[in-house]
Amino acid sequence: MSSPFSSRIFVVCFSILSRFSVLSSKFNPLNGQHLRVIWPLWEGNPKGLSGPVKSGVIIDYLKDRLNFTYEFVRVTENILEPRGKDRGLISYLLEDKCDFLMAGVTPTSGRMKLADLTVPWMYDCYDLLFAVTEDTVNIDAVVKPFQWPVWLGVLISMMGVITILNMLQYRLMPKVDSAIKPDRINIRNKPPESHPSRVKKGDGKQFLYVFGMLLSQGGSCTSKRLPFRLVAGVWTLAAFIFVQAYTSTLFTYVVAPVNYPLVDSMYGVAESTDVNLLFRHGATLNIFVMDPNATGVYVKLRKNVDSFPNSRCNLISQCLSLITPGSRNTFANSRNFQLDAIKSNFEKTGKCGLQMAGDCFLSLPVNFALQKHSPYTETMNKGLLDLQQTGIIDHWDSWFRPMPPQCMANVKKGYKKGETKHMPISLKNLTGAFVVLSVGLSISFLAFLVEQIISMIVKRNVGKVAEISLDNNSNSQDLNIIDLATEICLSSNPIKPE
Known part of the structure; x- marks a missing residue:
């Protein structure tokens, strides 16, 4: 498998071959410049911040392509726009403490007023992440x-x-x-x-x-x-x-699966009353859902969010801590971040405990940001367009985000494994048949008990009737004997008339 080191070699080679075509065609304002760059996943930042994994390789490509140097700026914020007294990553651009922001910046009207956005270097969408449900009795x-x-x-x-x-x-x-x-x-x-x-x-x-x-x-x-x-x-x-x-x-x-997914789409979450939606404060989805003028499905999602006090979190790890087996929580985030969460969970537990719904919602372009009216914006755009033409950005996913084969069924809807392992039918699959058999046997045993009780009652009544009949027969026999004795006495000693 290729490594990030080999990807850097490719970037350097490609940059050497194509540098002269750009630099000779037009003046390069980045030539010899030193940029202050923010990349949330830089090792000098606190762990848990959200950012594109491929930004580290992209900045190396742009550095060699456009002949500039850079340094990373340490940050602790995990949101883009300032919120109240809390600073955002865009605040560093406004305060002239950063020249190039390499976070996943999706274009909104508010963000475009605060900073210059580059051309989209990738497209992403929101997907739902939830715990794999345990097998239920069928x-x-x-x-x-x-x-x-x-x-x-x-x-x-x-x-x-x-x-x-x-x-x-x-x-x-x-x-x-x-x-x-x-x-x-x-x-x-x-x-x-x-x-x-x-x-x-x-x-x-x-x-x-x-x-x-x-x-x-x-x-x-x-x-x-x-x-x-x-x-x-x-x-x-x-x-x-x-x-x-x-x-x-x-x-x-x-033989159908007995571990049905918690939800299959964002619209299913909007219509559900027992599924809790989670997302980050700094997510673009938060802007659409919490907008006072929101309409359609976003109104229903806001009602869902308001009904659950812990629906929004600052860090991805905080939301993921609420995704536990048996819970009714689902986390909405960028699909690439969800893949990272599934991969990380597999590496920690050794099994695929997380699953995506596989339904793409709110597809948006992903950009980088520079200071407003920056002289480097046009040059950065040309460098990113040249990089996109190579097609290597999508290929980097297989290097930085290799998904375990065991978890592919949890990532892609309708995914079929290359080698199908035929599993024997389990007891949970045939529980219904055994329940029917148990109910039938129970009814049969109950009928048997009723028959036995009735039989005992009938026998007892028959015994009483027999005893009464025997007593009547004995009494009649005694009366017959007395009458016979009386007749014998009368016949042996006839009464003489006076």
């Missing part, structure tokens, strides 16, 4: 393949088919058959009490038949009549369609 995977109107339609269809099959077999068919087989009249004219078990058993068969088709278990057709078989055949076809549509879609929900 309970509702078994019901997701169908929307609730489809489930309701299937349930109504099942009840309707069961009712129609029962009517055909036990209401309409006997009347049709009575014209052919008169012997059925006696069966039909019997009171309902004479064959209740038959009707109950038939209802259960239709119920099992309808459910068996949905479970791909099949079932026996309890009637040979053509209307009955037509209804059963139609249900078989409908059940086949239902089952195929359900099973083909169920697989995608079972």
